[in-house]
Amino acid sequence: MLNLALSLAFALVAVAFVLSGWRLLAGPSAPDRILALDTLYINAIALLALLGIHQSSTLYFEAALLIALMGFVGTVALCKFLLRGDIIE
Amino acid sequence: MLEILLSLLILAGAGFTCIGALGLVRLPDFYTRLHAPTKATTLGVGSLLVASALHFSTRGAGVSLHEILVTLFLFVTAPVSAHLLARAALHLQLRSLAALPPEAGQAERDENPVDH
Amino acid sequence: MRRLLPHPFLTPALAVIWLLLVNRATPGQVLLGLALGWAIPLFTLRFWPETARMGRPLTLLRFVATVLYDIIVANLMVARLILGRPERLRPVFVVVPLALTSDLAISLLANAICLTPGTVSARLAPDRRHLLVHALDAADPEQLAAALKRRYEAPLREVFEPC
Incomplete structure (x- = not known):
């Protein structure tokens, strides 16, 4: 039961990766691509949570936390760049 | 019983994640696309992480709540990045289906003079 | 102390x-x-330029519960809109006049608006009196602004600006 749900969930998250990857490539504008990157890193957290359950390992938690931190900082830095043309003022 | 609950949480989480990414592809303009990942994906990942916390807490090795930390962090940061993205889009005056309030884009430019 | x-x-x-x-x-x-x-x-x-003063912890708890409930409702709504027909959406920009003045209260309000019913806060006017909000699907913008004010701003005012 749990294994079936996990397999389905892996498939769904993989589809999510492909869809946001398409938006990343298609654009058309810079904010669109940033939004796609934002979605991609959240998807990566989802994938890590699933992997953690699948392998019953808590190791992935630290990776998920780091991706959450770095992804957020990255999105903010890119948005700041679009707004200001510069990141560090 | 627990397994059913876990499976439901996992499926709902993955489903919402997928719907969020689908919205990213399907919705017509940037401002509407902005809604999909900030809402659907955040709840999707949130329920996946709750499932993970539940899974590790019931394996006999003590309560495991640190997934809650990632969830909290996501719920705090998602609105901030959405807000910043919306501001960047207004600044670049992206095409929108909704009528832009007349002075918004201009005011954004005045406040953040840029030499691109 | x-x-x-x-x-x-x-x-x-x-x-x-x-x-x-x-x-x-x-x-x-x-x-x-x-x-x-x-x-x-x-x-x-x-x-930390300003120290936030909080009164009425019960109202704050009720506000958090409201937001959590709304997050789930909003997600189901957004999911339905995505799976439905995107060409039928009625996206709209709404200007919400603010009665709040403290920084913390305004950012909490903006965050609550972002996480809940199909709306994203897009821009705070420089004078901090208006918040520009983008709604995914709104039949009546006026009504939406009033609902946001009633549901989120009123409790935040009670908590952070008792007067």
């Missing part, structure tokens, strides 16, 4: 975050968490 403990709410919050991070609740970790929660606000004092 004020000099030694500048942010009485931040200390326990940081301690809880520390306990979640190490994922253990032994007495030693509790003490370490409390020590960190005491030291970090003290050393970052200059980054």
Whole structure:
């Protein structure tokens, strides 16, 4: 039961990766691509949570936390760049 | 019983994640696309992480709540990045289906003079 | 007292975050968490220009419960809109006049608006009196602005600006 749900969930998250990857490539504008990157890193957290359950390992938690931190900082830095043309003022 | 609950949480989480990414592809303009990942994906990942916390807490090795930390962090940061993205889009005056309030884009430019 | 403990709410919050991070609740970790929660606000004092004053913890709890409930409802709604027919959407920009003045209250309001019913806060006017909100699907913009004010702003005013 749990294994079936996990397999389905892996498939769904993989589809999510492909869809946001398409938006990343298609654009058309810079904010669109940033939004796609934002979605991609959240998807990566989802994938890590699933992997953690699948392998019953808590190791992935630290990776998920780091991706959450770095992804957020990255999105903010890119948005700041679009707004200001510069990141560090 | 627990397994059913876990499976439901996992499926709902993955489903919402997928719907969020689908919205990213399907919705017509940037401002509407902005809604999909900030809402659907955040709840999707949130329920996946709750499932993970539940899974590790019931394996006999003590309560495991640190997934809650990632969830909290996501719920705090998602609105901030959405807000910043919306501001960047207004600044670049992206095409929108909704009528832009007349002075918004201009005011954004005045406040953040840029030499691109 | 004020000099030694500048942010009485931040200390326990940081301690809880520390306990979640190490994922253990032994007495030693509790003490370490409390020590960190005491030291970090003290050393970052200059980054906190205004001290938030909170009254009415019950109203705050009710506000948090409302937002959590709305997050789930909003997600189901957004999911339905995505799976439905995107060409039928009625996206709209709404200007919400603000009655709040404190920074913390305004950012909490903006965050609540972002997480809930199909709306994203897009821009705060420089005079801090208007918030531009983008709604995914709104039949009546006026009504939406009124609903946002009633549901989120009113409790926040009660908590942060008792007068």
